[in-house]
Amino acid sequence: MTPTHLGILLAITATVIEGFGQVFLKKAALARSGKGSWRGLGLCFFAVEALVYTWSLRYLDVSTAFPLGSLSFVTVTLLSRGLLRESVDRTRWVGVLLILAGSSLVAMHA
């Protein structure tokens, strides 16, 4: 694995971690009890995300890593659909596909 590939993998991992962090914050908002635990878990995930993103910046230009962060829209959409059973309309799926296509172009030419 080349350093660039590792950087891309880390940047994508950061967006997955952020997705889970967002879901946990939403769980905190929805919970009747134990809000603090969900919120704390969410903040922990954001701290780990910052660590992983920092690591990815070691191997990637910021002009590549930052746009890849937009994949968090994709992970949040997928996780909120899968874990929170939220409805996602067609317009959002179009947005998600465009972000996936754009991120792929950015990553392929990194």
Place this chain on the structure above:
Amino acid sequence: MDRTDKGKVTAMTSKAPWKLIFGLALAVVLDTATQITWKSAVSDVPDQLTPTLTAQAMLHQPFFLLVGLLMGGQFLNWMTVLDHADLSYAHAITSLSYVTVATLSVLYLGETLAPLQTLGIVLILTGVWFVGKSGRVGTLVKAGAR
């Protein structure tokens, strides 16, 4: 965004347009400054990066402290922005930072951007606009960093 929310944005923006415009512009500036500083900070840490070394560097390097301050400022500003506009509207506007970060990274960090990467960023901006236009945006909470 449903009709009610859309009406709320219009009403709120007409009450405090300059405050909102300033807040959105500041959000883009802070986002951009955070990313450029973050990259500069990473360039100063040792080559052999491990999770432990990364965490230690983040706690001790002055540039990383500046990143933390910028993120704190961004969080406070973002809370103010959300007082005046819907999340979907504000998030779509501040995605302009994808353009400013790319531009400044080329100008000040000497990075290069292939034409297809530029096209990729345009597609991402369009995608963010579509996401902002979609019906439910409650779970997309901006966490400060990105």
